[in-house]
Amino acid sequence: MRFFSGLLIFLVLFGVAIAFAIVNDQPVGINFLVGQVSWPLSIVILITTGLGLLVGVLVSLMSFLRIRFEYRRCQKRLRQCEQELSNLRALPIRGSLEE
Numbered sequence: 001m002r003f004f005s006g007l008l009i010f011l012v013l014f015g016v017a018i019a020f021a022i023v024n025d026q027p028v029g030i031n032f033l034v035g036q037v038s039w040p041l042s043i044v045i046l047i048t049t050g051l052g053l054l055v056g057v058l059v060s061l062m063s064f065l066r067i068r069f070e071y072r073r074c075q076k077r078l079r080q081c082e083q084e085l086s087n088l089r090a091l092p093i094r095g096s097l098e099e
Contacts, residue, residue: 021046 021042028041 021040024041024045026041027038028044030037030039030044
């Protein structure tokens with residue numbers, strides 16, 4: 001059931017994208033520093049949306065990797081602290097009644 005609902009959502013979005021491309025077929029001039037091209041508006045919007053998505057994924061990936069590095073550092077520090085606590089608990093208490 002989940003597969004079919006996902007497929008249905010995909011087909012609806014695909015249909016909307018096709019309708020968008022058909023309606024927005026006017027040529028748009030893109031001026032680069034070294035030249036100029038003329039592409040349909042729907043292609044220009046698709047490319048810029050894709051580039052924005054790519055930049056967003058790269059920024060999120062950098063943030064994820066930073067958090068993952070911090071997590072591993074904290075795990076290492078936790079193991080060290082647990083080992084130190086274990087060593088301290090094993091030490092005899094000074095001034096106890098047994099002396």
